[in-house]
């Protein structure tokens with residue numbers, strides 16, 4: 303890989319350069335990975351390779367850290383990213399059944415994205431609106447009092463929205 307093949311944003315490479323000047327640069331790895339995930343939504347193989355090159359650590363060290371912590375995503379999110387709150391209040395109100403309904407409808411597990419890239423699901427901690435339990439977020443929108451029986455219809459309307467938005471932008 304040549305320098306010009308690097309993809310990371312300048313803000314991130316500047317941060318890595320700063321980390322390299324510190325006493326134990328590798329101890330900043332998690333912070334670096336957080337910045338990358340914040341920027342790109344997930345950690346790609348290429349980006350992890352680039353971090354390893356720049357920090358002068360083995361790629362296996364970077365990918366080992368990335369896979370150890372469940373909050374790092376190794377695949378891109380879907381067009382609609384569904385975060386299902388699994389906090390106590392939501393769990394008591396049946397969030398696990400809501401999650402199951404999404405898993406059954408989409409055929410994917412937590413942390414996965416459908417093969418067409420439209421949907422991804424993730425479990426989330428309390429998002430602070432427990433009175434609306436069970437709660438989920440789809441991208442930035444909050445949905446409260448969600449019932450498992452509503453999941454199929456909700457996905458159909460999102461699919462229609464996706465098709466519409468894709469048609470408009472084509």
Ligand code: FES
Pocket residue numbers: 387388389390391392393427428429430431432433435437
């Ligand atoms: S536990 Fe789900 S919003 Fe608080």
